[in-house]
Amino acid sequence: MSNDTFTSWENLVKKQLKTDDINAVLRKENLEGIDVKPFYTDVQQPLVNLPKIEESTHLVAKYHESLEEDVFAFLLNENVENLEQKTIFVNNVDLAGHISPKEEVQYFSLIDVFDEKNATVNDQLVKELLAKQFKRNICIDIALHQNSGASISQQLGIALAKAKELTEIYGTEILEKLIFKLAVGGNYFFEMAKIRAFKILFNQLSKEFNLNLTPYIFAETSLRNKSVSDSENNLIRSTLELAAAMIGGADAVYSNNYQIGNSTDNSEEISFKQQIVLAYESIINVFEDASNGSYYVEDITKQIAEKSWTYFVETEENGGYLELLKQGNIQKDIFDHAIEEQKWVEEGKIKLIGVNLYPKLEVKKSVEELYNNTEIKPVRWAEMFE
Structure with a gap:
């Protein structure tokens, strides 16, 4: 934007808002400590394209027999035979113990190996999962932290700190076996930037161990901003969350049921079909880094990455x-x-x-x-x- 064009635009906004200080009127507070400008005309040091691992974001459904033909990725809580050529996210410890994957089946573990209440890592569970022929064996769950009210920088700093704990116990090779489970909240652009920032952060952490890795990100809709009443509004909120996850570059997305405490087959089907509409109507699940180059998203991505890295470093300096x-x-x-x-x-x-x-x-x-x-x-x- 040229100076003349910018001045004309600014004068028009001043006139419309009846103020000489448009920054004071347009600037919005946020609890993340991120500086958001009322408008952006450029971005310093644009970020490189941030890759994801999956070519197209997996649209993950809770398993149901009726979906077998059309759905390619399932969240599984109990054993189902003959799911060849499907991507399976295992969410149950007992099930994980009984699975012997065939080569053509992609299995991922979403089982959290950290016991937050007792501040321990379940060593036996980690070893059992590492012995499995899964694509990704160990889940680091920070959806728990988002749903508990953690800030974005706390969530990402904790994700790094948990990954660091595992490398200290099991060696750096575990970094390539991790899957990160994130919950995506309602602050659309911030959540988009959160996923992008985590790619920068995890890559930076891997470089500390002479690796150059991209994190595998499984993003699910948040429960934090949902209500028991007015479930249709939950549906709108979770649709935006899924869109933010796909545009931000998540490798897999999953819709928690939009009807809180009243799940039905119909509400489960609608929850999953949110993803289908976004993927097939908007085609946003195929892009590697769709928001790359957006001045606003680039700026807040950098700020989130910096704040999260600071939180991680402080966590490490104080004992992990x-x-x-x-x-x-x-x-x-x-x-x-x-x-x-x-x-x-x-x-x-x-x-x-x-x-x-x-x-x-x-x-x-x-x-x-x-x-x-x-x-x-x-x-x-x-x-x-x-």
Whole structure:
């Protein structure tokens, strides 16, 4: 944008907004500590194209017999015979123990090997999973942290710290066996940038061990911003979350049921078909890094990466993830951010249509009832009103 064009645009906006300081009117606060400008005219040092591992993002459905013919990737909780040529994400410890993969079947483990409550790694489980002929054996779950109210920089810093813990126990070769499970929240562009930033961060971590790796990212819709009432709004929110995940470059996406606490076959089918509409109507699952070059997304990607790396380094300097879990520091960090978010919901700064906006429901539970500063505990914002 030339200076003349920019000045003309700025003067027009000043006139429309009846202000001489458009920055004060247009700049929006956020709890992530990210500086967001009202407008962008360029980006310094553009990022390289950030690759993903899968050529097209896997659209993952909870297994149902009726889907066998048309769906290529399933989330599996129990054994199903003859799923050749399918990609399988195993979500059950007992099932993982009984699976003997055939070569043509791609298996991934989504079983968390960290015990957050006891601040330990399940060593026996790790060894059993590593012995399996899976494409990716070990899951690092930070969906738990997002659903518990962790900030984006905390989520990504913790993901790196958990990966570092595993390398210290099992060696650097484990980095190529990891799958990262993220929950994608409702802040559309921030969540897009979160996935992109994590690619930069994990690659940087791998370079510390003389590797050059891309993380495998399994992204699911968040539960944090969903409500029991007005489930149709949940559907709209999760559609945007899936879009952010695909555009950000996730390797696999999964829709949690949009009907909270009232799952039906019909709601499961609709939840999965959100992905189908996005992939087949918008074709956003095939691009490697669709938001590359967007000034806004590039800028916040860099900021998120920097803040997350700082959190990771501080975690390592203070003893690592498990040590800080034992001390209660991680839980307290997440708790502090979670209650700030909840206060924004209570005050209406974060708007949930049908919960605190149109209609505004009565507050029924306090922050103290919902949260515990000694536990990483998933809490939905809407629980305050339910």
